[in-house]
Amino acid sequence: MNNTNQIHISLLVTSDVHGYIFPTNYIDHTERHLGLAKIATIVKQKRKQGHVLLMDNGDLIQGSPLTFYHAKYKANTPNPMIKIANQLNYRASVFGNHEFNYGLDYLQSVMNESNFPWLSATVLDEQGEPAFGKPYIIENIDGVKVAILGITTHYIPNWEDPKNIKGLTFSDALETTKTWVNKIRTNEQPDVLVVSYHGGFERDLETGEPTEELTGENQGYQICMEIEGIDVLLTGHQHRSIADYLNNVAVVQPSNNGQLLGEVKLSLQKNEDKWELKQCQPALISVDEEIQADPEVLLLAKEYEEQTQAWLDTPIGEIDRDMLITDPFQTRLQDSPLIEFINSVQMDVAGVTISNTSLFNNTSPGFKQKVTMRDIVSNYVYPNTLKVIRITGKDIKDALEKSATYFEIDESGEISVNPAYVEPKPQHYNYDMWEGIEYELKISNPVGERVTMLHYQGQPIDYKAEYDVVMNNYRAGGGGNFHMFQGNPVVKDIPTDMTELIANYIMKQGKINATCNQNWKITK
Known part of the structure; x- marks a missing residue:
């Protein structure tokens, strides 16, 4: 007292x-x-x-x-x-x-x-x-x-x-x-x-x-x-x-x-x-x-x-197989139907041919064959909108190098997640995967030299050329220390939340084909 x-x-x-x-x-x-x-x-x-x-x-x-x-x-x-x-x-x-x-x-x-x-x-x-x-x-x-x-x-x-x-x-x-x-x-x-x-x-x-x-x-x-x-x-x-x-x-x-x-x-x-x-x-x-x-x-x-x-249980559409995430780490190591689908939605809405996105956290379940709003908000957890920004081939290369720092080679000689992306705060959302380009990252190479192949439409990318790329507004503003994106021209601003864009895309298509073209890979 x-x-x-x-x-x-x-x-x-x-x-x-x-x-x-x-x-x-x-x-x-x-x-x-x-x-x-x-x-x-x-x-x-x-x-x-x-x-x-x-x-x-x-x-x-x-x-x-x-x-x-x-x-x-x-x-x-x-x-x-x-x-x-x-x-x-x-x-x-x-x-x-x-x-x-x-x-x-x-x-x-x-x-x-x-x-x-x-x-x-x-x-x-x-x-x-x-x-x-x-x-x-x-x-x-x-x-x-x-x-x-x-x-x-x-x-x-x-x-x-x-x-x-x-x-x-x-x-x-x-x-x-x-x-x-x-x-x-x-x-x-x-x-x-x-x-x-x-x-x-x-x-x-x-x-x-x-x-x-x-x-x-x-x-x-x-x-x-x-x-x-x-x-x-x-x-x-x-x-x-x-x-x-x-x-x-x-x-x-x-x-x-x-x-x-x-x-x-x-x-x-x-x-x-x-x-x-x-x-x-x-x-x-x-x-x-x-x-x-x-x-x-x-x-x-x-x-x-x-x-x-009730809204979360609203049926939206279906997928011909599934886009389930069983291992988040493997999803970030190699192209997957879910990531390709998200990038495809972004490219379709924006009318461009290059896109990047993230698997935001380790609890994303992916999509079952029958898709509801619950599935969409469980996978796309942020109220992001989209922007198309005009960047150079060099900016794309630099962004891939930044994403490549998500990985390291551990003591056993295997690829693992860089602890800086886990502690003190998980930052899995700061690793991007791209569609519309072909690339390879070799993690045993020094930081800044891990992009070993980078092509656009079958040809080596021109570092001086400009490309229109769609990404979420957080990344387009340089969020996650992607400084190469800051200050670039915004070609198109798409103010609708991504959850709505995904739902609209699925409802319009009715049935989605789960595809995976393996346009990128990570190697030791």
Whole structure:
């Protein structure tokens, strides 16, 4: 119990919930230990025990079939994620990069429905001011003044469709945090200063060694090391599980999809008229089989879930054999009917002869003979649109070399996945497979020299010639450090989501022939 001179506050944080409410696997209906319904049970238990301050750290409204269905077909109805966030009395949310995926009109409606502010000091309008109002909030808990500053990774223009962020600029997260921490400390004199950063760590927390390319996407390490006056850093974006200290700053990152709830236990002591922060204890609370989903939350989302499940079971068409994925690694080692099909859809819609795509993760099941919307959203998990960009033969070669870094030769002399694409965050989506060209990659060759054959229409590709290539908007903007694609002319912008394009293609064809022309191969 708190006495008049001591107070304990539980700072709870979700991040990268990505539209998951029900503890369910949308691929096959199996139960999973995740989602806001189970998180709600923990939050309510914590509130019975004492003071609770609940935050969301971004990527709340996008990422599941439920939120996709709402954004595309039910956008004029209340947002299910916000209904639940309001019910749970979230105090604020930070803008994540995926908040912008459905456009600014949709995002504005989300903000209008929210009983809490959305924070970011890095998302700016054309005048260079915070675009959506508040960069920070002050929470007063029994006289304790807690300041929470919202920061969003500034790397968003490298991924997002420009129309979805029109009129916005994104200031450097590190420099902006420095500025605002100083302002808040000076003007507000809080007892506790929390930075809630939709971004992660580009360096090992213990050694400081880089764990990824230092692009500025994840500046958490520098924020802790270079900025004085931060007590707590809430992080996200990378979907990692972190509860630690860095330079005396308590740090948490609670995974994704509501699998973990981050907690920082704040203990303060009153000396005369001033509260003094005595302890910040970071922890992760596991959402396991012992935790039951909160019935109130399930009821709030019941109608949305039922509509989504009915939509997912809508028959679309059939395939003459199947396009199942039994081994994701093998699918990335040699051409497969599924990857060829996705590329074929892209080329058909775009009216070009060269395409690339990825197998986004290791849970894509492929397509059975009978195809439903559930199959499509299980395989194409991002709300990507398509762009046709004009690039040189040299750009194609450079992109293939970049993709070739996905592989390495392991100690046994076999091809394996480069650990940099698995830790600290899986990045299988940054390995592309191409259609419309013929190529070979030899993995035992040095990095940058692995493309041993590259042809277009039976002839060696001309490095100086220009080619129109269709790819998703994330890659076309250089996402995944494919810098060779940045700044090239956009020949065609296809703003329809790929899931809809795939569904439309299958419905139009009725029956799809599963083909595989083996236009590329990987060798040792």
